[in-house]
Amino acid sequence: MTSSADRYLNAARRESTLRRYRQAVAHFEGEWGGLLPASSESVVRYLAEHAELLSGGTLRTHLAALAQWHKRHGFHDPTKESKVRDVLRGIQAEHPRLVQQAEALQLQMLEECIAGLSLQATSAVAVERLRASRDQALILMGFWRAFRSDDLCRLRIEHIQVRTGKGLEIFLGSSKTDRLKPGSYGRRYGAETSLPGTGL
Structure with missing residues (x-):
């Protein structure tokens, strides 16, 4: 495979995802003692033994990691066997868990963050002023x-444009929550109003 092809393959996967995949394979092989390449029977046993220890989402991530390992090394993917999928569905039915979501930043906490950064923005050290201004803009934008x-x-x-008298336009190339569709690999955000607290 060419270096340019490798570059695009790597770009298709986030480093955080690749890191989780490596950890999942290490868990299967090192901590649990599974053998790679794996059989569908061993994957089923692995799922069953971790049914009450790991969430459904974590188990799905581990399956995805095992699937990627087998495909990358040219082996048959055992996670695609129907019994593996049936066991996963059974685990989710027997051990339903509430999906944990990060709490949104509360308005009071936002005000405290901005107040602290505004104080740092008056520092005599230029790099501290720049960092505080950048962080303030990012938090407000977020x-x-x-x-x-x-x-x-x-x-x-280069993906941020401030249009005088009109507002701010931001382009995001992709997001973790994106559902990839042909011809749709980014999103634009714009506003006719100014970004609060920035004077833009």
Whole structure:
């Protein structure tokens, strides 16, 4: 495979996802003692033994990691066997769990953050002033459009346009919550009003 193809394959997967996949494979092979390549029977046993220990979402991530490992190494994917999927469905039926979601930043906490950063923005040290101004803008932008933290971390200066008298336009190339569709690999956010607290 060419280096350019490798580059695009790597870009298709987030580093955080690849890290979780490596951890999942290490858990299957190292902590549980599974053998790779795995059989569908061993994957079923693995799921059953962790049914009450791991959430359904974590088990699905581990299956995805095992599937990727087998495909990358040219082996048959045991996770696609019907009995593996049936066991996973059975676990989810027997052990339903409430989906945990991060709480939204409360208005009072937002005000405290901005007040603290405003104080830092008066520092005599130039790098501290710049960092405080950047962080203040990111926090306000994230609150304004309900962006995920990883969305904010991946923002690029060339994807932000301030239009005098009109507002701010932001382009996000992709997001964890995106459902990839042909011809739709990014989102634009705009507002005719100014970004609160920035004077833009």
